[in-house]
Amino acid sequence: MFxxxxxxxxxxDNAGTEVTLAGxxxxxxxxxxxxxxDLRDRYGITQLYFNEDLNPQLDxxxxxxxxxxxxxxxxxxxxxxxxxxxxxxxxILVQSFTILxxxxxxxxxxxxxxxxxxxxxxxYRYLDLRRNVIKKxxxxxxxxxxxxxxxxxxxxFMDIETxxxxxxxPEGARDFVVxxxxxxxxxxxLPQSPQTFKQLLMxxxxxxxxxxxxxxxxxxxxADRQPEFTQIDCEMAFVEQEDxxxxxxxxxxxxxxxxxxxxxxxxxxRITWEDAMWHYGNDKxxxxxxxxxxxxxxxxxxxxxxxxxxxxxxxxxxxVFDEAETxxxxxxxxxxxxxxxxxxxxxxxxxxxxxxxKGLAFIKCNADGTYKSSIDKFYSEEKLAAIAQFANAKAxxxxxxxxxxxxxxxxxxSDLRLELGERMGLRKKDEFRLLWVMDFxxxxxxxxxxxxxxxxxxxxxxxxDHIQTMIMxxxxxxxxxxxxxxxxxxxxxxxxxMVLNGNEIGGGSIRIYQRELxxxxxxxxGMTEEEALHKFGxxxxxxxxxxxxxxxxxxxxxxxxxxxxxxxxxxxxxxxPKNNSGRDVMLDAPATIDEKQLKxxxxxxxxx
Ligand code: ASP
Numbered sequence: 001m002f003x004x005x006x007x008x009x010x011x012x013d014n015a016g017t018e019v020t021l022a023g024x025x026x027x028x029x030x031x032x033x034x035x036x037x038d039l040r041d042r043y044g045i046t047q048l049y050f051n052e053d054l055n056p057q058l059d060x061x062x063x064x065x066x067x068x069x070x071x072x073x074x075x076x077x078x079x080x081x082x083x084x085x086x087x088x089x090x091x092i093l094v095q096s097f098t099i100l101x102x103x104x105x106x107x108x109x110x111x112x113x114x115x116x117x118x119x120x121x122x123x124y125r126y127l128d129l130r131r132n133v134i135k136k137x138x139x140x141x142x143x144x145x146x147x148x149x150x151x152x153x154x155x156x157f158m159d160i161e162t163x164x165x166x167x168x169x170p171e172g173a174r175d176f177v178v179x180x181x182x183x184x185x186x187x188x189x190l191p192q193s194p195q196t197f198k199q200l201l202m203x204x205x206x207x208x209x210x211x212x213x214x215x216x217x218x219x220x221x222x223a224d225r226q227p228e229f230t231q232i233d234c235e236m237a238f239v240e241q242e243d244x245x246x247x248x249x250x251x252x253x254x255x256x257x258x259x260x261x262x263x264x265x266x267x268x269x270r271i272t273w274e275d276a277m278w279h280y281g282n283d284k285x286x287x288x289x290x291x292x293x294x295x296x297x298x299x300x301x302x303x304x305x306x307x308x309x310x311x312x313x314x315x316x317x318x319x320v321f322d323e324a325e326t327x328x329x330x331x332x333x334x335x336x337x338x339x340x341x342x343x344x345x346x347x348x349x350x351x352x353x354x355x356x357x358k359g360l361a362f363i364k365c366n367a368d369g370t371y372k373s374s375i376d377k378f379y380s381e382e383k384l385a386a387i388a389q390f391a392n393a394k395a396x397x398x399x400x401x402x403x404x405x406x407x408x409x410x411x412x413x414s415d416l417r418l419e420l421g422e423r424m425g426l427r428k429k430d431e432f433r434l435l436w437v438m439d440f441x442x443x444x445x446x447x448x449x450x451x452x453x454x455x456x457x458x459x460x461x462x463x464x465d466h467i468q469t470m471i472m473x474x475x476x477x478x479x480x481x482x483x484x485x486x487x488x489x490x491x492x493x494x495x496x497x498m499v500l501n502g503n504e505i506g507g508g509s510i511r512i513y514q515r516e517l518x519x520x521x522x523x524x525x526g527m528t529e530e531e532a533l534h535k536f537g538x539x540x541x542x543x544x545x546x547x548x549x550x551x552x553x554x555x556x557x558x559x560x561x562x563x564x565x566x567x568x569x570x571x572x573x574x575x576x577p578k579n580n581s582g583r584d585v586m587l588d589a590p591a592t593i594d595e596k597q598l599k600x601x602x603x604x605x606x607x608x
Contacts, residue, residue: 002020002022003022004018004020005019006021006041007039007040007046008041008087010087010092011087011089012090016075018073018075018095020071021046021071022071022100023039023068024041024067024110025037025040025065025066025067025068025069026111028063028064033051033052034052035050035063037050037069039069039071040110042135044085044086046090046091047078047091048069048073055096055097065103066103067099068100068101068103069099069100070097070100072094072096073095074095076090076092106124106127110127110128111131116128119579119585122577122586125575125586136565137573138573140561140565141561144560145557147254147255147257148251148557150254151250151254155208155247157208158210159211160201160211161211162197162198162211162213163191163197164190164191164214165188165190166188166190166197168189169192170457170458171193171195172457173217175216176189176216179601180601181600181601191216196459196539198233198234198235198552199235199511199542200538200542202236202548203542203543203545203546205237208237209552210234211232212230212231212232213233215228215231215233216228217229221578221582224568224569226558226571228578229557229558230556230558231554231555231556233552235550235551235552236552237549237550238548238549239549241510241551244508245270245436245496248498248506249267249268249434252268252500255560255564262432264432268498269287269435270436271285271435271436271438273439273441277302278293278295281410281411282414283437284502284503285437285499286418286502288421288501289421289426289427291330291331291333291417291420291421292392293328293410294331294392295309295328296309296310296321296327296328296390296391297326298326298406299406301484301489312386312387313387316383318375318378324403324409326405326406326409326410327403327409328410328413329387329402330391330399330400330413331365331394331397332398335396335398336396337396343360343362349416350416356412357404357408360402361373361374361403362374362399362400363388363401364399365388365393365394365395365399368395430566431501433501434498436498436499437497437499438496439493439495440492440496440497441455442454442466442491443455443491452475452477457509458521458522459509459511459512459521461510461517462492462493464494469490469491470488470491470520470524471520475488475523475524475526493509494551495507495508496553500560503559505555505556505560506555506560507553507554510549513548513550514543515540515544518540519532522536
């Protein structure tokens with residue numbers, strides 16, 4: 001027997017027992033004839049107590065950090081107990097030991113507070129993974145995986161694998177491609193998601209499908225993206241949108257319960273995409289706190305019309321507001337007392353290139369009912385009071401106002417709101433608030449190509465009332481300026497995102513399942529009939545053989561784990577992640593391949 005117990009297992013009750021442990025040497029502390037070693041394995045740390053009488057060979061074979069050690073001895077009560085360690089009341093009086101393997105000096109300390117920087121930890125990821133913090137993250141990931149499978153299995157879902165070597169699935173990113181040796185000059189694409197396969201499984205009658213599956217998207221990486229990532233991918237047949245929302249609220253609540261012990265009793269709130277943009281400036285609002293956006297003036301296309309308010313602020317001879325397309329405000333509770341220095345700092349914050357605003361106006365709503373404002377040259381006390389009322393500000397609040405072009409200003413106010421929420425401690429890590437964002441626009445307009453693109457993906461169905469608008473109208477757009485007035489801009493999709501604490505954790509839609517409507521969709525996106533057949537002939541064909549109504553959703557598994565683990569970074573929850581340039585620094589991949597391999601694949605590299 002290699003070991004009788006793990007390093008996390010022994011307690012005072014075991015005192016007197018003879019045990020054998022195996023693990024890694026975390027620390028060695030030598031005091032004259034006595035040596036203490038912390039022995040670590042996946043389950044914990046146990047202190048070993050060596051003395052020279054029992055272990056005369058210790059001098060000849062000194063132990064080093066990360067040596068692999070097997071030690072046999074007796075469990076004894078510790079005189080100097082460590083209340084921070086589950087095994088802290090005991091130690092092992094070592095009678096014999098074997099060094100199973102030596103270790104080079106590790107390039108960083110393998111402890112919670114490591115001295116290793118990001119790069120070196122990634123290069124030696126197999127050592128980084130020995131650290132408790134990372135281990136906890138992987139344990140949490142596995143718990144989320146299990147909770148997902150338990151719930152979906154309980155609901156009659158079947159896990160069905162779908163292939164990785166496929167033809168392009170459009171999810172809006174570039175494909176990773178794999179050259180085929182046997183089919184010279186031809187390439188597979190790696191799936192951006194199993195989207196078309198899960199729809200085909202619905203046609204085949206597997207009416208509840210799921211998979212915890214890798215997806216591959218070649219896109220410019222932001223800090224929290226990975227070129228390969230994991231989705232909980234699901235699809236159901238014979239369902240309406242409501243069935244999906246209820247089923248997958250159930251999934252997330254069940255994960256909360258099983259993994260975090262949280263009873264999320266409240267119904268998940270719902271908001272339309274338009275309202276989310278209007279009230280939060282963002283389609284994945286963090287609803288853990290208020291500070292909703294007041295639209296003093298707006299060019300946002302709400303409800304099919306361009307809403308252009310502005311009576312409160314226009315015509316005061318304040319050029320900045322008069323000329324701005326959009327003027328948005330938020331009332332920061334209790335912030336009227338903020339110093340000049342603080343408001344100046346916020347002004348600098350909004351002027352940073354990432355936010356891109358020219359300035360920040362403010363109105364202080366003093367406790368005595370008076371107002372002090374950076375724009376009081378232009379606005380009377382009554383006007384300021386009216387703006388304050390419109391912005392829902394109370395005495396003691398500070399109103400912050402941004403003005404500029406619609407899209408940029410809306411994004412800026414959203415960023416400012418989140419930043420203030422963060423600074424004011426309103427985005428608590430241990431508070432979880434779910435939200436469904438619904439009724440997304442079906443199309444988005446791609447200016448560079450002067451055509452419509454699918455906001456979700458081309459298999460998403462329009463809302464039933466909007467199907468006619470899609471069928472009856474020509475997608476053609478005269479010019480960029482006109483696109484907002486085009487009937488297609490008003491078409492809403494049967495699509496929904498699940499948002500958790502301001503992060504989109506999942507998204508899906510009810511699908512198109514009739515060939516004609518799917519063809520119309522491809523045409524609306526600017527595909528010719530031949531192109532549509534070439535790319536998606538298999539799906540159009542399948543729709544001719546009794547496709548049932550269906551819909552689904554996919555959750556970003558890595559991100560869900562990160563949020564549940566209270567972390568910003570999905571990398572911490574992936575065993576072998578890539579860095580921000582898409583490199584695996586441990587493997588040193590991607591890498592060049594040799595001439596022979598290129599030849600076999602019939603590939604010649606052009607001069608770079
Ligand atoms: N395939 C979609 C995605 O990856 C999810 C879905 O529509 O089910 O975003």
